[in-house]
Structure formats: C-alpha cells, structure tokens
Amino acid sequence: MWEDNIRRVVPYTPGEQPGRRVIKLNTNECPYPPSEKVIRALKEADYESLRLYPDPLCLKLRERIADYYGIGPENTFVGVGSDDVLSMCFLAFFAGKLPVLFPDITYSFYDVWAAVYGIPCKEIPLAEDFSIRLGDYPHENGGIVICNPNAPTGVVHPLSEIEEFVKKHDESVIIVDEAYIDFGGESAVRLIGKYENLAVVRTMSKSRALAGLRVGYAFGSKKLIGYLNDVKFSVNSYTMNLPSLVGAAAAMEDEEYFQEILGRIIKTRSRVSEELRSLGFRFRESGSNFVFVTHPEKDAEEIFEKLRERDIFVRHFNRERIRNYLRISIGTDEEMVILIKALGEILGKKGADE
Amino acid sequence: MWEDNIRRVVPYTPGEQPGRRVIKLNTNECPYPPSEKVIRALKEADYESLRLYPDPLCLKLRERIADYYGIGPENTFVGVGSDDVLSMCFLAFFAGKLPVLFPDITYSFYDVWAAVYGIPCKEIPLAEDFSIRLGDYPHENGGIVICNPNAPTGVVHPLSEIEEFVKKHDESVIIVDEAYIDFGGESAVRLIGKYENLAVVRTMSKSRALAGLRVGYAFGSKKLIGYLNDVKFSVNSYTMNLPSLVGAAAAMEDEEYFQEILGRIIKTRSRVSEELRSLGFRFRESGSNFVFVTHPEKDAEEIFEKLRERDIFVRHFNRERIRNYLRISIGTDEEMVILIKALGEILGKKGADE
Numbered sequence: 001m002w003e004d005n006i007r008r009v010v011p012y013t014p015g016e017q018p019g020r021r022v023i024k025l026n027t028n029e030c031p032y033p034p035s036e037k038v039i040r041a042l043k044e045a046d047y048e049s050l051r052l053y054p055d056p057l058c059l060k061l062r063e064r065i066a067d068y069y070g071i072g073p074e075n076t077f078v079g080v081g082s083d084d085v086l087s088m089c090f091l092a093f094f095a096g097k098l099p100v101l102f103p104d105i106t107y108s109f110y111d112v113w114a115a116v117y118g119i120p121c122k123e124i125p126l127a128e129d130f131s132i133r134l135g136d137y138p139h140e141n142g143g144i145v146i147c148n149p150n151a152p153t154g155v156v157h158p159l160s161e162i163e164e165f166v167k168k169h170d171e172s173v174i175i176v177d178e179a180y181i182d183f184g185g186e187s188a189v190r191l192i193g194k195y196e197n198l199a200v201v202r203t204m205s206k207s208r209a210l211a212g213l214r215v216g217y218a219f220g221s222k223k224l225i226g227y228l229n230d231v232k233f234s235v236n237s238y239t240m241n242l243p244s245l246v247g248a249a250a251a252m253e254d255e256e257y258f259q260e261i262l263g264r265i266i267k268t269r270s271r272v273s274e275e276l277r278s279l280g281f282r283f284r285e286s287g288s289n290f291v292f293v294t295h296p297e298k299d300a301e302e303i304f305e306k307l308r309e310r311d312i313f314v315r316h317f318n319r320e321r322i323r324n325y326l327r328i329s330i331g332t333d334e335e336m337v338i339l340i341k342a343l344g345e346i347l348g349k350k351g352a353d354e
Numbered sequence: 355m356w357e358d359n360i361r362r363v364v365p366y367t368p369g370e371q372p373g374r375r376v377i378k379l380n381t382n383e384c385p386y387p388p389s390e391k392v393i394r395a396l397k398e399a400d401y402e403s404l405r406l407y408p409d410p411l412c413l414k415l416r417e418r419i420a421d422y423y424g425i426g427p428e429n430t431f432v433g434v435g436s437d438d439v440l441s442m443c444f445l446a447f448f449a450g451k452l453p454v455l456f457p458d459i460t461y462s463f464y465d466v467w468a469a470v471y472g473i474p475c476k477e478i479p480l481a482e483d484f485s486i487r488l489g490d491y492p493h494e495n496g497g498i499v500i501c502n503p504n505a506p507t508g509v510v511h512p513l514s515e516i517e518e519f520v521k522k523h524d525e526s527v528i529i530v531d532e533a534y535i536d537f538g539g540e541s542a543v544r545l546i547g548k549y550e551n552l553a554v555v556r557t558m559s560k561s562r563a564l565a566g567l568r569v570g571y572a573f574g575s576k577k578l579i580g581y582l583n584d585v586k587f588s589v590n591s592y593t594m595n596l597p598s599l600v601g602a603a604a605a606m607e608d609e610e611y612f613q614e615i616l617g618r619i620i621k622t623r624s625r626v627s628e629e630l631r632s633l634g635f636r637f638r639e640s641g642s643n644f645v646f647v648t649h650p651e652k653d654a655e656e657i658f659e660k661l662r663e664r665d666i667f668v669r670h671f672n673r674e675r676i677r678n679y680l681r682i683s684i685g686t687d688e689e690m691v692i693l694i695k696a697l698g699e700i701l702g703k704k705g706a707d708e
Contacts, residue, residue: 011587
C-alpha cells in the first residue's frame, strides 16, 4: 500500500492568522510597519530580472548582515525565516545517535523538527521560575538548543552564562536561538570567533518587522557554516527570492528606524508590565516583545476565550506546566490600552487606565 | 567531537550565475521577462503588511492555481520553487525501506535529496535513445520519480504511457516532475482524480519566467496533499513570502502573455534545432526549453569551454553516459543567432545563418 511509505508526523501549529481586522497579539509580530527603505527597495526592485535565478549564495545580503555585526560573510547564513534556518541546522548538525537536548518549555517547533528528521531528543525541565537550568544539561548529548530570550517565557540569560555553557559543551553543536534578543539581552554573536561549535540563529520577523518577507539568518564559525551550506544546497539551491534579498538588505541599512521601533516596543512593554501587575498578573520580567503571564484567580484559557470574543487574539498553549499561562505580544500603545481595559473587565476589576 | 554528529553530504551544484553580462543558456531560464501583471502586482503590493506573517496556507494562490487547472485547492500545494516542493515530497512520501526508483540520467537533484534524507534509491538506466524504460521499473519499490519531459534529455513521454505506468504502480507514490511540460507534452494533472498515489510537480521558474520569485507547486489527491502538508508544516509554517504569493497569483492571470512567450520559445527551438542539425549536432526532438546535443566530431567539453571563452554559457554535466553532451537553453532569437555563429566557428564550419 502506497501509504505505508508515508512519513507520519504531527506538525507544528502556528498562531492563528485571522482574516478580519482584530487586535492581533498572538504571533509576536511587530506592531509597526517595516522601514520606509525596505518598502522603497521593494517598489523599485528590478522585477524584469525575476526571469533569472537569484544568487544562490545570497552574497550581497550576507555581506550586509555580516558588516552590521562586524563578522565575515563566511560566518553568515540566510534562510526563509529562522524556521528554515533552524530546520536546516537540525538536519545538518544533529545527525548523531545521542539525544539532542532542549528545555521542556521552549519554542515548540524544536521537537517537531526532531520528529520529522528522526533525531532523538530529550527535554530538560526548566526551573520552577522558568529559568533554563544550564547546569543540568548532561555532557553526553547529540547537540543542544537554547532559546535566549526563551520563548514563550521571555526569560533572558546573560551572555556570561551562555558563554560558560558553550565552553563546557565543546563536544556538541550548540544552537542559540536569538529570535527575540534585540528586545533585551546580549547576543552570542561575538562568541562565534571563539567557539567553533556555536550557531547563533536570528530572524527579521520580529524586530525588523518583516515576518511577511521570510528572512532569518545564522552566525557561526566558517567550518560550521560550511556544513550548514552543504545541507542547504542538498535541499534547495535557491531559497531566497529576489524580493527577500533586496528587502532584507535594505532593512539592515535603516538603523535609526530600527532603534526607534525597538525603543517604542520596550517602552510599551514596560508600561504594560506595570499595568498587568496592577491587575494581579504574575510573570517574569520579559526580554522579548511579549509577556508570558498567569493570574492566580482566573483560568488562562477562560481569559483567552473572553479576549477572543472581544476580537483580541493572544496565545494559549495547551501544554503541561504552562496551561495556565498566556503569551501576549506587545502591540501598539493603542492596542495595549484596549487589551488592559478588556482584561480589567474580564477580571471584574477596573483597568489600570480607567 | 562536535563534528561527529554532522550530516556529511555532497550538495547539488546549480548552474553558474555569472555576475557580468553574458549569453546565459545554462539554467533553462526564460529569455523573456515576466508578465507586466506580475511586475505591477509586485510594485503595488501592500508592503506595510510585511510586518505580519503571510497566510501559512497560501490559500489565495492555491485557489488561483487550482482554478487554472480545473481542480481544487485541496489538491494543490505550493513551495519555494519546485526544488522545495520536490524536497518536501521526498521527505513526505519516501519514508519506507525499499529503494526509490528514478532514471540514471535525470534531474541530478533526486539522488541528492535521497542522500540528505537517508532514502535508499536505485537508478534505472535510460534506453540508448534516452527514453525512460517505463517497463523496466520493478513493482517492489519505495516510490518512483519520473521527470517528463526528462531533464537534461528533453525527451517527452505521452500521457498515455505515464497513465499506464501510474496505474501499474498503484502501490507506490509516483512523482511526475513536470518542470518543462508547458514547452511540449501533456500534463498528468488530469490523472490526479483517478490515482490517489500520483503527485505532479510544476514550477513557475521556466514557462512563467519567475525563477527569481521561487514558486513551485504540486497536484495530487486530497489525501496525498494532506500528507505533504503535514511534513511541510513540520519544517516551516510560512515558506511563501508576501511577494511570491502576490506575484505568482498575478502570473496565473495573464494567459495571453503566457501563450505568447511559450509560442516564441517553441518557434525559436524549432529553428535552432534545424540549424544545430545542419551543423552536425545529434539530438532527440526536445519537448522542453532546452536542447540536449552531441557532436560526432567534437568533444562536448571542448565546445563548452570555447563557448565560455566567448561569454556564452551552456551546461555540461561531468557524468557518465552524457559526458559528450551539452544542454543548451533556448534564449531569444538574437542570442541563438550568436550561439549558432559561435558553434559554426568552433566546428570550423560556416554557421547556418551566414
């Protein structure tokens, strides 16, 4: 029977993309549009040349990103969002027999990639306060994935702890997934010259407001990036289309706007965090563009449903340990005022803004 | 040692993308620009919305493609070029233990995907005249991939033979890779309602002049496409960026331009084929946008190098059985005049045009 040869997998479930206009705080998108430079570059791109294949090496974009971080293009890899980059990393780096390690509560795509590529893996529980127990990772492993700041908890580990961890596990490839690092935390990019086994993965979907362009990237030693390229070129020679090459390069050139929207989001996060605490929510300080909250008096799923009725979408994970938590993306100030008001009503309290 | 866990692979080598202006007949790109409708759609797209993730289901694009072929969106899958689609098909459909079968001379990415995903495979030799020996494929197999028209030979098999083949191998998933079908040949798309085990893979890179946008698609039964989606959503939720969704949908709406450039390419192919025969080249009639030629008096690699010296790029595969062949993409009439003249000189003959 032809179905006997089918790979049976349970895919990752992305956050809902509702068709209508809602307050969308469920997939950690940036509430502000991309840089005007990106939009101009996309409007003015040479679309006649779409008849030709794009540069399979994505050299110009890699150079632009590498320059920004003060490293070399040979240390830089690009892909179709950090999901593509991480997927390629799993396929390239985790071909051993020992289990790959990552936290029990983290980006829930890690175990999906492990499953689809047949990679053995083991989850290491977070501490009660949602810190990653960096001391608990056994030396015998097939590789390690750490998300910093972690998702969906928002907890940041300082670079010193990450460095100590990478140094200790010098016989494994360590992936540090830094999807949210721009919102608070120090990047491990400056460690790649010191540790050949370190891959740092980033995305333009969040802090660069380019979720719809699908651009992610990774840093690592020349050797590590070389292995990653071998696998990438064994899957798809041309992953990055002309618009993503052109638009992503332009995004790296508007530092002023980048800093402006980061500043705005961080300021909103700080104000919203205070207001959420006034409403009785409990959570760790967030280093990302979302907060991960629980309320001692109200079930998270109930709050989720009641927000949804008001066309406010947040994220609830039906998963042990975090079933009573909600992940709320930081939107615009206007959106967050509506959210806080709604939460106040749902909790039967006066909102912080009233 | 961290390198022990690395997946060691020999990647596919794409055709060269020279930076300077040359006559580029080496990667089967369309010599004409994409439809004006595509260019307009890309210039006018709502790039502010790039801050949001694109539709992970790509529903509008799938509907547009499905409508064009008179099937349903549930029978239609889209990906980042047909390479992404084929790669996902290999991962999804070929998880068994028996070898997957494909011709010895065919798209040379098939054995690369088999290697990277650890899929056992077996090559079935083409006949001496480069026909696929459809009768030679053993019933016991883990799946079959047939490229029709075949690359790099250009040989087309009639749909009746393909149907007989699919019917016979009803216990295997059969992938029919139709990257070049628009240039001559009847598509197997109309068989998908009859055979649940058939996947038909297409691309917009060639006949739609959109190599730089990276859009491929596949057709199959609802069940087969469902399995493909499960694997796709286990790798990357959002593979198609906003520009590719918008541009590809527009491409399906300009039938007039599509037919016009197809007609031009086929006419050029016919004229060039005659001229190549006058120069002494031998080849099977091509059903694609390239010709696959050999010359009884001159070594193919030597012709390749001499064309390259003249900034004319064609493709030479350093591979048994076809080492003395060149694959020449059909360019514009102007480009082909220059090619024929150069070949005449290299062969020490007067070109057909002189």
